[in-house]
Amino acid sequence: MDELPVIKTRAKGRSATQSMLIPSEDMVSHALWAAPPGRLSDVGELRKSLAAQYGADACCPVTVQRHLVQISESGDAPFWRVVNPDRPFAQRMSGGPERIRKRLAEER
16 A cells, blocks of 8 residues: 555644544555454454554544445445444445345355
Protein backbone atom coordinates (compact mmCIF):
# COMPACT_ATOMS: atom_id res chain seq x y z
CA MET A 1 0.00 0.00 0.00
CA ASP A 2 1.72 3.17 -1.20
CA GLU A 3 -1.03 5.45 -0.03
CA LEU A 4 -0.18 8.34 2.30
CA PRO A 5 -2.41 8.43 5.35
CA VAL A 6 -4.43 11.49 6.28
CA ILE A 7 -3.93 12.23 9.95
CA LYS A 8 -5.62 15.25 11.53
CA THR A 9 -5.05 16.71 14.97
CA ARG A 10 -8.17 17.31 17.01
CA ALA A 11 -8.96 18.48 20.51
CA LYS A 12 -9.46 15.85 23.17
CA GLY A 13 -10.68 17.26 26.43
CA ARG A 14 -9.78 20.76 27.56
CA SER A 15 -6.04 20.75 27.08
CA ALA A 16 -5.06 17.64 25.13
CA THR A 17 -4.98 16.78 21.46
CA GLN A 18 -5.29 13.52 19.57
CA SER A 19 -4.13 12.47 16.11
CA MET A 20 -7.02 10.98 14.11
CA LEU A 21 -6.49 8.78 11.05
CA ILE A 22 -8.99 9.46 8.26
CA PRO A 23 -8.65 6.15 6.40
CA SER A 24 -9.26 5.65 2.71
CA GLU A 25 -11.63 2.95 1.50
CA ASP A 26 -8.61 0.99 0.31
CA MET A 27 -7.08 1.04 3.81
CA VAL A 28 -10.31 -0.30 5.31
CA SER A 29 -10.60 -2.91 2.57
CA HIS A 30 -7.07 -4.22 3.23
CA ALA A 31 -7.79 -4.40 6.95
CA LEU A 32 -10.94 -6.43 6.28
CA TRP A 33 -8.97 -9.05 4.37
CA ALA A 34 -6.69 -9.40 7.41
CA ALA A 35 -9.64 -10.23 9.69
CA PRO A 36 -10.00 -13.97 10.41
CA PRO A 37 -12.47 -15.66 8.03
CA GLY A 38 -15.64 -17.20 9.42
CA ARG A 39 -15.45 -15.28 12.67
CA LEU A 40 -16.99 -11.97 13.66
CA SER A 41 -14.25 -9.51 14.62
CA ASP A 42 -14.76 -6.19 16.34
CA VAL A 43 -14.89 -3.07 14.16
CA GLY A 44 -13.32 -1.20 17.09
CA GLU A 45 -10.30 -3.50 16.92
CA LEU A 46 -10.08 -2.87 13.18
CA ARG A 47 -9.99 0.89 13.86
CA LYS A 48 -7.35 0.48 16.60
CA SER A 49 -5.25 -1.62 14.26
CA LEU A 50 -5.47 0.94 11.46
CA ALA A 51 -4.58 3.78 13.83
CA ALA A 52 -1.54 1.89 15.14
CA GLN A 53 -0.44 0.90 11.64
CA TYR A 54 -0.38 4.52 10.50
CA GLY A 55 0.92 6.08 13.73
CA ALA A 56 -2.27 7.80 14.87
CA ASP A 57 -3.95 7.82 18.27
CA ALA A 58 -7.37 6.91 16.83
CA CYS A 59 -9.19 6.13 13.58
CA CYS A 60 -12.32 8.01 12.52
CA PRO A 61 -15.36 5.81 13.25
CA VAL A 62 -17.68 7.74 10.91
CA THR A 63 -15.32 7.38 7.96
CA VAL A 64 -14.88 3.66 8.63
CA GLN A 65 -18.68 3.18 8.74
CA ARG A 66 -19.12 5.05 5.45
CA HIS A 67 -16.46 2.91 3.83
CA LEU A 68 -18.03 -0.29 5.17
CA VAL A 69 -21.35 0.66 3.56
CA GLN A 70 -19.60 1.36 0.23
CA ILE A 71 -17.63 -1.88 0.45
CA SER A 72 -20.85 -3.84 1.15
CA GLU A 73 -22.36 -2.39 -2.03
CA SER A 74 -19.32 -3.06 -4.21
CA GLY A 75 -18.47 -6.47 -2.76
CA ASP A 76 -14.73 -5.68 -2.83
CA ALA A 77 -13.88 -6.98 0.65
CA PRO A 78 -15.35 -9.19 3.40
CA PHE A 79 -17.16 -6.49 5.40
CA TRP A 80 -19.23 -9.21 7.14
CA ARG A 81 -16.18 -10.10 9.21
CA VAL A 82 -16.54 -6.93 11.32
CA VAL A 83 -20.22 -5.92 11.10
CA ASN A 84 -22.31 -7.50 13.85
CA PRO A 85 -25.59 -8.65 12.27
CA ASP A 86 -27.40 -8.07 15.58
CA ARG A 87 -26.55 -4.35 15.69
CA PRO A 88 -28.62 -1.62 13.97
CA PHE A 89 -25.68 -0.66 11.72
CA ALA A 90 -26.05 -4.01 9.90
CA GLN A 91 -29.30 -2.73 8.36
CA ARG A 92 -27.25 -0.20 6.35
CA MET A 93 -25.21 -2.94 4.69
CA SER A 94 -26.16 -4.24 1.26
CA GLY A 95 -28.18 -7.39 1.94
CA GLY A 96 -28.61 -6.53 5.61
CA PRO A 97 -28.05 -8.85 8.57
CA GLU A 98 -29.12 -11.94 6.61
CA ARG A 99 -26.28 -11.51 4.13
CA ILE A 100 -23.78 -11.04 6.95
CA ARG A 101 -24.92 -14.21 8.72
CA LYS A 102 -24.88 -16.17 5.47
CA ARG A 103 -21.38 -15.06 4.48
CA LEU A 104 -19.95 -15.79 7.94
CA ALA A 105 -21.52 -19.27 7.82
CA GLU A 106 -20.04 -19.89 4.33
CA GLU A 107 -16.55 -19.06 5.59
CA ARG A 108 -16.71 -21.50 8.53
